[in-house]
Amino acid sequence: VTDDRHEEIAARLREEAAARAPERLRADVMLQVRAEPRPRRIRPRRTHWRPLGSLAAAACLVAAAAFGVTQLGSGTSGVSGGGATRAASASAGAGGAVEGRAIAPGPTLGAQSARAPSLPSTHKIVRGALNDRLDQDATYEPYAPALLQSTLAKRLTLAAPLRQAFAPLEPRQGRGTHTP
Amino acid sequence: VQEALTVALPRFEAPWAYHGRVQIASDEVLAKRAADGDELAFEELVVRYQDRLYTLALRITLSDADAYDCVQEGLVAAWRGLASFRFDARFSTWIHRIVVRKAYDVLERRARTAEPVDEVPAVSVDSPADTRIDLLSALAQLEPEFRVVAVACDVVGLSMDEAAAVLDLPAGTVKSRLHRARARLAEALQAEAAP
Numbered sequence: 001v002t003d004d005r006h007e008e009i010a011a012r013l014r015e016e017a018a019a020r021a022p023e024r025l026r027a028d029v030m031l032q033v034r035a036e037p038r039p040r041r042i043r044p045r046r047t048h049w050r051p052l053g054s055l056a057a058a059a060c061l062v063a064a065a066a067f068g069v070t071q072l073g074s075g076t077s078g079v080s081g082g083g084a085t086r087a088a089s090a091s092a093g094a095g096g097a098v099e100g101r102a103i104a105p106g107p108t109l110g111a112q113s114a115r116a117p118s119l120p121s122t123h124k125i126v127r128g129a130l131n132d133r134l135d136q137d138a139t140y141e142p143y144a145p146a147l148l149q150s151t152l153a154k155r156l157t158l159a160a161p162l163r164q165a166f167a168p169l170e171p172r173q174g175r176g177t178h179t180p
Numbered sequence: 181v182q183e184a185l186t187v188a189l190p191r192f193e194a195p196w197a198y199h200g201r202v203q204i205a206s207d208e209v210l211a212k213r214a215a216d217g218d219e220l221a222f223e224e225l226v227v228r229y230q231d232r233l234y235t236l237a238l239r240i241t242l243s244d245a246d247a248y249d250c251v252q253e254g255l256v257a258a259w260r261g262l263a264s265f266r267f268d269a270r271f272s273t274w275i276h277r278i279v280v281r282k283a284y285d286v287l288e289r290r291a292r293t294a295e296p297v298d299e300v301p302a303v304s305v306d307s308p309a310d311t312r313i314d315l316l317s318a319l320a321q322l323e324p325e326f327r328v329v330a331v332a333c334d335v336v337g338l339s340m341d342e343a344a345a346v347l348d349l350p351a352g353t354v355k356s357r358l359h360r361a362r363a364r365l366a367e368a369l370q371a372e373a374a375p
Contacts, residue, residue, distance in 0.1 A: 006362045009369075013334035016315050021234035022248060026226050029255045030219070036259060038217035 069162050070169055126152065207271040215262040222262075225271070226255055232336050233279045239331040240283040242320050250282035257282075269345065276338070276346045280328070287324055318368035326361035333358050 205213075205221075207228070213221035230251065237247035237254075258275055265274065319327060332343040333354070340358075344351040 005366045006359070009362045009365050010334045012315055013319070013330065013365075014337065017235070017239060017319060017331070017335040019231070019235045019238050021230040021251065025230055025234065025248060025251060026223070029226055029230075029252055030223055032252070032256045033219060033222060033259045036256070038219075 069159075070166055072159055072163065208267060211262060211265065211271040212267070214259070215265060222259055225275075229272075229275055230255075233275065236276065236331055236336050237279050237283045239319065239335060240280070240324065240328055241286045243286075246286045247283075250279055250286060254279040254282050270342075273342055273345045276332075276336070276342075277348075280332075280346055314369060315365070318365050321368065322361055322364060326357050326364065329354055329357040330361040330365070334362075 205224075207225065210221040210225050214225060233251045233254065234247055237250040238244065241247050241250065254275070258278055261278075265271075319330065322330065328347060329343065329349075332338045332346060333340065338346060340351055340354055343349075344354045347354065349357075
C-alpha cells in the first residue's frame with residue numbers, strides 16, 4: 001500500500017467518518033451542569049516566596065549562632081567571675097568548712113581542662129554554682145552526673161577555638177591591656 | 181462639509197454591554213472562566229467540542245447510545261474536575277482524554293458481560309452513502325487499538341503528539357498503529373471493490 005493510498009484513506013476518513021452530535025446533547029449536558037454546585041478553582045500556591053523564606057530562615061539561624069558564640073565568652077567570664085567571688089567569700093566566711101565540701105572536677109572534666117586552655121572559666125561556673133548552692137543549704141550533697149560533666153567538656157572543647165577565633169570581636173577582651 | 185459632519189460614527193458599546201456574552205476566546209481562557217463557575221463559558225466549550233467528542237466516542241464504541249452517554253458523562257465530569265485542573269496540559273487534550281476513558285470503560289464492560297452491539301454505526305455527514313458505509317464498516321472491523329488511533333488522528337484530526345497524550349501511548353506506537361490501520365483499511369476496501 002503506497003503513501004498516496006494512505007493519504008487517500010486519511011482524507012476519506014476525515015470527510016466520511018465524522019459525525020454530528022445529537023441536538024439534545026448540549027441541552028442535556030447544560031441541564032446537569034446547572035444542577036451541579038458551581039466549582040471554585042483551586043489556585044496554585046505561589047511558590048516563588050518559598051526559596052526566599054528558607055533563605056531568610058537559614059540567615060536567621062546563622063545570625064543566632066554567631067550571636068550565641070560571641071556571647072559565650074563574655075557570658076562565661078562574667079558568671080564565672082561572680083561565682084568564684086561568691087565562692088571565695090563564702091569559703092572565707094565559713095572558715096574553710098564549705099571549701100572542703102566543694103566538688104572537685106571529675107576525671108573527664110580534668111582531662112578536658114588539660115587540653116582546653118579556657119577550661120578554668122567554665123570550671124569556675126560549675127564550682128561557683130555548686131558553692132552558691134552550698135551557701136544556701138549547708139546539708140546539700142552536691143552531685144554532678146557524668147553526663148553533665150562530659151557535656152560540659154565537649155562544649156568547652158568546641159568553644160575554645162571559636163572563642164579564639166572571635167576574640168577580636170569580643171568587647172571585653174583586652175580591656176585591661178588597652179592603652180590610649 | 182455638512183454631510184461629512186452628519187455621517188454617523190461607529191457606535192461605541194460600553195464594556196458592560198458585553199457582560200455575559202462570550203467573545204472569541206481560546207479554550208484555556210474559557211476553561212479558566214468555567215473553572216471559576218462561568219456556565220456560559222463552559223457552554224461555549226461544549227458547543228466547540230461536542231461533535232468531535234461524539235465522533236470519537238461513536239467510532240470507538242460503535243453505538244449511538246453509548247457514545248451519547250460517554251460524551252454527556254465526560255462533559256459533566258469535566259465541569260466537576262475543572263476546579264482542580266491545573267492547566268499544565270491543553271484543555272483539548274484533557275477533555276478528549278476523559279471521553280476516551282469513558283469509551284474504554286464501555287468496551288471493557290462489553291468484554292466482561294459479552295454485551296452485543298446491535299446498533300448500526302451512525303451516518304450523519306453528506307457523502308455518497310454506499311462508499312461511506314463501506315469505509316465505516318471497514319473501520320468498525322478494525323481491532324480497537326488500531327481503530328482508536330485512526331479515529332483520533334484521521335477522523336478527529338489530532339496531531340500525533342496530541343493523540344499520544346490522549347491515548348496515553350508513546351508517539352512511536354501511535355505512528356506505527358496509524359500506519360497499520362490505514363493499510364488494513366486500504367486492503368479491506370480493495371477487497372470489497374474487487375468482484
